[in-house]
Amino acid sequence: MEEKFLNHQDYLRVKTLESYKILDTLPEEMYDDITLLASCICDMPIVLLSLIDDKRQFFKSKVGIDLQGTPIEHSVCFHALLSNEELFEVPDLRKDDRFQNNPLVENNPNLVSYFGVPLQNSAGIAFGTLCVISQEEPKTISEEKKQILKRLAKQVVYLLELRRQNFELKRYQEEVEYYSKQMEEFAHTAAHDLRAPLRAVKSFLQLIEMKREGQVDEKEKKYFDFIYTNIDTMNQLIVDLLDYAKSDSKIDEKESIDLNEFITQIFHNLVEHHHLSNSSLKIKEMPTLSFSKLALHMIFYNLIDNSLKYRSQEKDLELKIGYDSDLFNHYFEVEDNGIGIAAEYYESIFKPFKRLHTKSEYAGSGLGLASVKKIIQKLGGTITVKSVLGKGTKFTVAIPKE
Numbered sequence: 001m002e003e004k005f006l007n008h009q010d011y012l013r014v015k016t017l018e019s020y021k022i023l024d025t026l027p028e029e030m031y032d033d034i035t036l037l038a039s040c041i042c043d044m045p046i047v048l049l050s051l052i053d054d055k056r057q058f059f060k061s062k063v064g065i066d067l068q069g070t071p072i073e074h075s076v077c078f079h080a081l082l083s084n085e086e087l088f089e090v091p092d093l094r095k096d097d098r099f100q101n102n103p104l105v106e107n108n109p110n111l112v113s114y115f116g117v118p119l120q121n122s123a124g125i126a127f128g129t130l131c132v133i134s135q136e137e138p139k140t141i142s143e144e145k146k147q148i149l150k151r152l153a154k155q156v157v158y159l160l161e162l163r164r165q166n167f168e169l170k171r172y173q174e175e176v177e178y179y180s181k182q183m184e185e186f187a188h189t190a191a192h193d194l195r196a197p198l199r200a201v202k203s204f205l206q207l208i209e210m211k212r213e214g215q216v217d218e219k220e221k222k223y224f225d226f227i228y229t230n231i232d233t234m235n236q237l238i239v240d241l242l243d244y245a246k247s248d249s250k251i252d253e254k255e256s257i258d259l260n261e262f263i264t265q266i267f268h269n270l271v272e273h274h275h276l277s278n279s280s281l282k283i284k285e286m287p288t289l290s291f292s293k294l295a296l297h298m299i300f301y302n303l304i305d306n307s308l309k310y311r312s313q314e315k316d317l318e319l320k321i322g323y324d325s326d327l328f329n330h331y332f333e334v335e336d337n338g339i340g341i342a343a344e345y346y347e348s349i350f351k352p353f354k355r356l357h358t359k360s361e362y363a364g365s366g367l368g369l370a371s372v373k374k375i376i377q378k379l380g381g382t383i384t385v386k387s388v389l390g391k392g393t394k395f396t397v398a399i400p401k402e
Contacts, residue, residue: 010054013081016127017051020160021167023058030159031061034130034152039063041148042141044132046109049156050077051119051128060128064135065109074104077129080116087146088129090114092138113138115146117153121161130156191238198238202231255293259286263321266300274308279317286323289330290402295375300334302368303395307336312390328401329381335394341387349385 017023035047046064050057057077058069072078076099080088093099093111105111116131130153132141141149209216209224216224260283267281289296304319311317315337322333341349350373376383380400387393 012125013127014053016121016125017053019164019167022051022060022160022163023053025060027061031156034156035061035063038130038132038149038152042115042132042145044115044139044141045135046111046133048077048131048133049128050075050116050131052078052081057128067109070104074102076102076104076111076114077116077131080129080131081118081126083118084126086117087150088114088116088118091140110135112136113140115141115149117150119153119157119160121157129153194238195235198231198235202228205231253292253294254290256288256290257293257296258288259296259323262296263300263304266297267304267319270301270305270308276308276311276317279308279311279319282318282320284320284322287325292379295379298375299332299372299397302372303334303397306368307334307338307393310338310393311336312338325401329398330401332397332399333394334397335392337392340389340391341385341393342389343387346385346387350383 031049035049039045039047047062048059048065049061050069051060052058052072052075054072056069056071057075059065059067076090076093079098090096090099091113093102093105093114099105102111111133113134114131115133116129118126119128119130120126130149132149205224205227212220263283263286264281271277271279300321307317307319318337320333320335322335324331350369373383376397376399382398384396385393386396
């Protein structure tokens with residue numbers, strides 16, 4: 001069997017149609033509406049939305065004809081593509097040498113007058129036509145109707161481009177989900193593999209310290225404390241990296257959450273973790289929500305932890321958490337009386353690893369607020385900050401309702 005090689009123009013046309021994933025698909029109302037409009041406006045019995053590959057023309061939508069398509073050699077529309085005209089006209093196919101022996105002209109459906117507008121993408125590649133055709137006898141259409149036919153053809157191209165973009169968006173979303181899952185799996189593996197040697201180092205260090213009990217001088221004790229501090233810092237960085245990776249997934253799993261109890265428990269756990277007794281929480285009456293526990297935990301854990309870390313050394317910490325809602329969103333406010341943030345840093349504090357203070361001043365990896373913003377954006381929400389240096393900071397979170 002002789003293999004057929006496509007010329008460049010045929011190749012471009014076929015690749016364009018492949019990008020639309022439209023060939024051999026079922027009828028769709030939005031295309032049928034356009035062909036019906038063209039039939040009514042131009043007063044023609046036959047209207048075709050014809051898509052042409054290298055071998056045939058496929059009728060995505062049609063009026064007045066039962067065929068699903070024809071071989072390319074019987075396609076008047078193919079000649080319309082080759083013509084490079086805005087509107088290809090044949091007043092009487094029966095008297096035109098190119099078409100008078102065409103079976104569609106000689107026999108049923110007995111095509112006579114043809115008016116076809118080539119469908120072109122933004123790159124100028126023509127891949128089909130929107131055409132109106134008379135039967136049995138010649139007919140013409142006015143210049144005004146020709147312009148309308150051209151506009152309807154443009155609408156067909158717009159719909160096909162939207163179709164292509166939707167497929168690309170779906171493919172992109174699938175890729176993002178795949179790489180997100182890969183990232184989380186990597187983070188879990190990395191966290192386990194990195195924390196194991198840290199635990200081993202800490203254990204052996206403790207053994208050495210126990211063995212030298214009573215023999216460690218002040219200088220060596222400082223060395224031990226320095227190593228322990230850095231081990232704990234490294235361990236926390238690994239945990240924070242894992243949380244940052246988690247913020248891309250598993251937020252669709254919902255459960256009923258009593259926010260009053262949920263937030264209060266997070267606060268008390270963090271106060272105990274930081275060994276703080278001079279901290280108080282005022283929480284407005286909260287609802288019970290069916291929501292992602294992972295998402296809410298990451299948000300409130302990091303915002304409360306931030307307030308505890310950056311508390312003022314000159315006064316007790318007062319933390320206030322408020323709630324409000326409207327038809328569309330849940331609103332949360334987390335306000336403290338800590339050291340505050342300068343206005344020029346409002347954007348940068350949400351960037352990964354961005355820190356405004358040295359680790360010797362305030363502990364942390366610089367990933368907490370980045371994780372919060374990332375997961376809020378994943379939920380379709382927003383987070384904003386307002387602060388006054390030396391007086392405190394207020395974070396406002398808006399999360400869309402289901």
